[in-house]
Amino acid sequence: MFGLVLAAASGPSVAQEAEASQANPLRCELCKQIIKKHYYKIPGLSEFYCETCHQAAPKCLFCGRPMSGAQAPEKVCARCRAKAVTSPEEARQLYHQVRDWLEGDLNLAWSWTISLRLTSDLPEAVGIEGKSGFRELGAFLREGETGTIVLLEALPRDLLIETLAHELAHAWQAENCPPKSTLLWKEGFAQWVAAKALDGFNCEEALAILEHRQDLYGKGYRMIRELESKHGREGVFSAVREGR
Template sequence: MSNYCHLCGRPLAQGLSIHVHPEHPDHQLAVCGHCHKTAPRCRRCGLPMRADMSTGANCALCAAGAPRCRSCGSPVTGSYVEINGLGPYCRTCHETRQHCSVCGVPLDARARYLPDGRAICATCQQTAVLEAGQAKSLFDWTVQAIQTALSLGLRVGVRFVVTDHPGLRAQIQKARPDLIYEADRLLGVYVREDPHRTIYVENGLPSILLIQVVAHEWAHAWQMENCPTPQEMLIVEGFAEWVAYKVLQEMGAVKKMGLMAARPDLYGEGLRLMLAREERKGIPGVLALCLARAQPDKAQTPAP
């Protein structure tokens, strides 16, 4: 054991304290009485430390073993944020940085900025659909997947239009003015203006999210042709989410399916209602519920 304080370097005298790191028992500090009382403490392990050798509010050992913020790269040793299972992100980045317009994570230097002001994180960029031709191919694939999985089809086809955020917002305001306050959160909308029926989807979405949005809006087109109106929103949105869920199931997109089913809002509640119905009565039972004028017993809705 050293005869000198590991922090200030003075000879050890009365008041000697020995500190052992809780996660590294071989790391021991001999500390004089003065440093024991006055030295800053690591926020994570509680050991005294030299301020000039610490990393933020933590000692070097704790900082080295801590996870790193996915945005700034700094050690995360205190509270942190996870967004849809992605993280950790430090509180500073979460509160001060612009967030990805798709997944909501704090952005870093790799962000891509679109002409309408939206920004996409590096992860979402990997599969972002920015070309109209690619988007149309995914639209066609999604429609075929719905027909294969659920045997659903439209008597009158729909047009497919990819637009930027202001363009989508304008269509929402025109077709569904009641949803204008939610327009910044919506990624697609089905618009019926005789003789045209059109699905509008925001550009720049990752491919799997684009497929999900297309399936959801296509389901609304099917509802407009086949289901009674007006109908409870729990059924309207729950069925559309269920159609999208079934398409993702065809793809094996288990993580995305889990996020959909865990949503605490109307969309998640409606999806859970449809999944419970499917478990009891199969796909025909879900379709029968949506085609009937009777409303569901809300007591049957599974808890979130």
């Protein structure tokens, strides 16, 4: 049995110099103070944060935004909590919708049985070690020709769509691609599939975060997207089938 795991979707905040504009000063999204020197921005998001909030406030494990102390015990910001899919039935419906959508739009097909399992502790459920500062969202486990997608319960709707599509892409790879391909290719393709689903389900913000990630997932995604712009979807599929 092997598992492929998607780490938390929150990319690290990137420090940038604020423009010293007196006429149009920037305000910190969290403390609402005018930002004097440096501002911090999460790649893909439009809000600005001051140095104090960036450094001292706890960060939401789903979107990476700095949070107020009141939200901190949950480790999830109010915005992400409001979007949480808490009903397992609703999560299952979304699984089938995402699967149908990927079949229709990307012509992906799965001949194996793939079941969905929701858990409150993903590392424990799949037998991996959790990393601090990250939240593992989903994993694809394979045993022979049976697959299981394990997902963290109560994910925000957009992150649930993203993670379902990502893990369904790994399920497709397990059936259609040689195992020699590198992590950059595997995760890049899975993120490319996830981006298509986010676009199809009108999740603009989650798509912007995905596109701007600075880690291996972001690099892999942009590599596949470049391949698509040069050689089309056919080029992407033939490359991953060959096991680049």
